[in-house]
Amino acid sequence: MLSLAWLVPVFPLIGSIVTGFFGLRIGKDAVGKVACGSVALSFMTTLIILAGLVMLPEEHRIYEQVVFTWFASGDLVVDFGYQIDPLSMVMMMVVTGVGLIIHIYSIGYMHEEYSYYRFFAYMNLFMCSMLLLVMGNNFLLMFIGWEGVGMCSYFLIGYYFEKKSACDAGTKAFVVNRVGDFAFLLGIMYIFKEFKTIDFTSVFAAAPNTLIYGGEAVTLITLFLFIGATGKSAQIPLYTWLPDAMEGPTPVSALIHAATMVTAGVYMVARCNALFMLAPMSMMTVAFIGGGTAIFAATIGMAQNDIKRVLAYSTVSQIGYMFLACGVGAFTAGIFHLVTHAFFKACLFLGSGSVIHGLHGEQDIRKMGGLKKYQPVTYLTFLISTLAIAGIFPLSGFFSKDEILFHSLVDGNMILWGMGVSGAFITAFYMFRLVFLTFHGESRVDPHVHPHESPKVMTLPLVVLAGLAAAGGLLGIPLIKGAHLLHHWLEPVFSFDMKAALDASAQMMIKEGHHVPAWSHLLEKEEHGLAMEIGLMLLSLVIALSGITAAYFFYIKYPTLPDRIMQGQWGYELVKNKYQVDEFYDATIVNPAIEGSFFLWKTCDAQGVDGAVNGVAKTIAWFSDQARAFQSGFVRNYALFMVVGFIGFLIVVF
Amino acid sequence: MIPLSHYLVLSAMLFSIGVLGVLVRRNAIVVFMCVEIMLNAVNISLIGFDNYTDQVNGQIFSFMVMCVAAAEVSVGLAIVIALFRNKPTVNLDEFNLMRW
Numbered sequence: 246m247l248s249l250a251w252l253v254p255v256f257p258l259i260g261s262i263v264t265g266f267f268g269l270r271i272g273k274d275a276v277g278k279v280a281c282g283s284v285a286l287s288f289m290t291t292l293i294i295l296a297g298l299v300m301l302p303e304e305h306r307i308y309e310q311v312v313f314t315w316f317a318s319g320d321l322v323v324d325f326g327y328q329i330d331p332l333s334m335v336m337m338m339v340v341t342g343v344g345l346i347i348h349i350y351s352i353g354y355m356h357e358e359y360s361y362y363r364f365f366a367y368m369n370l371f372m373c374s375m376l377l378l379v380m381g382n383n384f385l386l387m388f389i390g391w392e393g394v395g396m397c398s399y400f401l402i403g404y405y406f407e408k409k410s411a412c413d414a415g416t417k418a419f420v421v422n423r424v425g426d427f428a429f430l431l432g433i434m435y436i437f438k439e440f441k442t443i444d445f446t447s448v449f450a451a452a453p454n455t456l457i458y459g460g461e462a463v464t465l466i467t468l469f470l471f472i473g474a475t476g477k478s479a480q481i482p483l484y485t486w487l488p489d490a491m492e493g494p495t496p497v498s499a500l501i502h503a504a505t506m507v508t509a510g511v512y513m514v515a516r517c518n519a520l521f522m523l524a525p526m527s528m529m530t531v532a533f534i535g536g537g538t539a540i541f542a543a544t545i546g547m548a549q550n551d552i553k554r555v556l557a558y559s560t561v562s563q564i565g566y567m568f569l570a571c572g573v574g575a576f577t578a579g580i581f582h583l584v585t586h587a588f589f590k591a592c593l594f595l596g597s598g599s600v601i602h603g604l605h606g607e608q609d610i611r612k613m614g615g616l617k618k619y620q621p622v623t624y625l626t627f628l629i630s631t632l633a634i635a636g637i638f639p640l641s642g643f644f645s646k647d648e649i650l651f652h653s654l655v656d657g658n659m660i661l662w663g664m665g666v667s668g669a670f671i672t673a674f675y676m677f678r679l680v681f682l683t684f685h686g687e688s689r690v691d692p693h694v695h696p697h698e699s700p701k702v703m704t705l706p707l708v709v710l711a712g713l714a715a716a717g718g719l720l721g722i723p724l725i726k727g728a729h730l731l732h733h734w735l736e737p738v739f740s741f742d743m744k745a746a747l748d749a750s751a752q753m754m755i756k757e758g759h760h761v762p763a764w765s766h767l768l769e770k771e772e773h774g775l776a777m778e779i780g781l782m783l784l785s786l787v788i789a790l791s792g793i794t795a796a797y798f799f800y801i802k803y804p805t806l807p808d809r810i811m812q813g814q815w816g817y818e819l820v821k822n823k824y825q826v827d828e829f830y831d832a833t834i835v836n837p838a839i840e841g842s843f844f845l846w847k848t849c850d851a852q853g854v855d856g857a858v859n860g861v862a863k864t865i866a867w868f869s870d871q872a873r874a875f876q877s878g879f880v881r882n883y884a885l886f887m888v889v890g891f892i893g894f895l896i897v898v899f
Numbered sequence: 900m901i902p903l904s905h906y907l908v909l910s911a912m913l914f915s916i917g918v919l920g921v922l923v924r925r926n927a928i929v930v931f932m933c934v935e936i937m938l939n940a941v942n943i944s945l946i947g948f949d950n951y952t953d954q955v956n957g958q959i960f961s962f963m964v965m966c967v968a969a970a971e972v973s974v975g976l977a978i979v980i981a982l983f984r985n986k987p988t989v990n991l992d993e994f995n996l997m998r999w
Binding site for chain 1: 918921922930991992994995996998
């Protein structure tokens with residue numbers, strides 16, 4: 246059953262080819278059917294593989310399938326192969342499952358579009374790349390998928406290419422991602438230099454015996470990889486592209502910029518846990534960047550007025566939580582939050598799409614309000630997902646976020662925990678601000694627009710996703726032993742033997758004649774009682790509720806209050822203007838780069854290079870002009886030249 | 900017996916006259932005749948060498964030259980007539996059609 250793995254990315258690829266090349270000919274209905282059908286086939290194949298993997302004994306739950314050797318050059322042998330293990334299985338389920346739901350939703354949402362087929366061709370291509378990313382058995386194949394999703398993201402952000410802002414957003418996403426991708430590539434090269442292979446299994450197995458704990462090599466490798474992750478997963482300092490990426494159609498935002506692609510960085514860090522665990526400095530960086538992004542993006546989200554932008558900043562912030570978890574070594578918690586986030590954030594985005602659809606393209610929450618009675622299904626699903634993201638018991642977000650907060654305190658420190666908790670408060674606040682402004686209160690909708698509920702093909706996916714967002718937490722109920730399914734499931738991937746790694750490092754250091762530092766304290770694990778965990782749970786619940794209350798107070802009870810107290814406050818302006826980060830980047834990096842490019846273009850290229858080439862041509866032309874005078878057209882002149890030449894010849898010879 | 904040098908001097912003088920004629924005269928027909936003089940100068944030197952070495956190759960070759968000259972005359976006069984049809988003159992200074 247596991248040998249079917251190679252089929253999973255093939256279905257969407259076929260779908261993409263069919264819809265892309267024959268889309269106009271086969272008509273809209275057929276395009277929708279082919280696109281969704283291919284993803285559905287993929288999903289079903291994934292289910293079969295899941296069944297196959299479950300049936301294997303726990304310690305053998307890793308399956309590699311080499312389809313062919315891609316290339317071999319010296320030491321570097323790269324297989325085109327898939328690796329099925331519990332981690333990639335989770336990702337495959339999320340990608341194909343959520344992907345399928347969003348594809349179905351898109352049939353309704355994109356129905357009025359002329360280039361319907363183009364949209365689905367890119368979406369299917371994205372699915373194929375994303376599956377390659379999570380299924381690849383080596384770094385390079387992962388990188389191929391990584392680039393593929395980046396490319397599809399670029400295509401889909403710029404889907405409305407008649408709009409300049411959409412084109413610019415696409416370019417921005419592409420260029421910012423390129424920065425991260427370059428670092429990722431450097432990381433892969435460094436890995437090859439150290440290990441002479443880029444296969445996941447061989448690298449991770451050899452890591453403890455090759456790299457010294459906390460050494461320079463492993464720290465650099467992991468930092469490079471993490472910079473790659475910050476690009477793709479929109480973390481500080483490379484997060485600025487994600488809010489702009491909201492120019493794309495809403496299903497794209499749901500699929501690519503919330504549920505799957507942007508979490509690829511988390512997947513990558515989790516996949517490389519064997520490397521990250523060896524680099525405490527990198528782990529600290531990951532945790533602080535994650536925690537910092539979580540709170541930073543959340544504060545920006547408080548003051549945005551575009552419904553999709555609020556969700557975009559929320560996505561950035563939630564991915565920050567995932568990195569925070571990974572950074573303190575709680576990879577399971579990170580992946581758990583990835584899964585639940587995929588559910589509730591996809592639902593939120595699709596819900597916002599339904600609102601936008603119902604209002605004929607209005608995205609400004611100041612022009613919404615009171616939509617509860619026009620769009621009951623959308624409202625209800627949106628509310629469930631919002632409760633989930635705010636972390637209200639017993640919805641999915643509560644369990645996953647609480648686990649992250651717990652680990653950030655236990656395995657991390659107070660600062661990280663503080664970041665997470667204040668982020669949680671702000672999250673609850675801005676998400677409920679969004680709900681209240683959109684669905685509650687007086688209607689501020691343009692009187693010419695008549696809001697209506699979306700068709701079934703759109704509301705049904707919402708209901709399914711809301712159900713998942715509500716129940717997804719059951720994957721990992723923390724307190725009861727054995728009930729944490731996800732933890733148990735992922736254990737083979739994340740079971741890093743710290744003691745063995747430290748011993749191996751110590752031996753290597755002795756061999757090289759270095760002094761071995763005292764590492765014993767690293768192995769000590771504090772035992773935390775149930776009371777602490779329950780206490781933290783209650784605390785985070787209280788914090789979420791207080792955030793919601795604050796939002797209620799500001800936006801339902803006294804709707805005029807926010808304007809009155811916020812107007813003109815420098816703090817509010819700062820947050821509203823997104824901390825001027827874009828302006829800062831424009832001033833320090835983008836504009837100098839553009840000016841530099843202009844210099845290279847106008848001065849170096851147009852004048853220097855072209856000047857040299859044209860100069861040579863002009864000189865030759867000048868000489869030709871001189872030589873042209875010889876050809877007078879008079880026969881007797883030619884005869885004279887002949888005679889002169891002959892006489893000259895005679896003189897030379899004799 | 901006339902020595903070889905006499906033939907060669909005559910040949911060289913005729914050839915030089917031919918060359919000068921080609922270079923300085925303007926009338927196409929005269930230029931043409933000068934070309935013929937050059938050919939015949941060559942014929943004289945061929946026959947002189949032939950006589951000097953007691954062979955017949957030179958004589959045979961001079962017949963070749965005559966044949967070529969005859970063919971050349973026919974083509975050349977045709978060209979001159981064609982020129983005259985284009986412009987009512989055979990003055991070569993009027994014709995610079997071979998220019999680039």
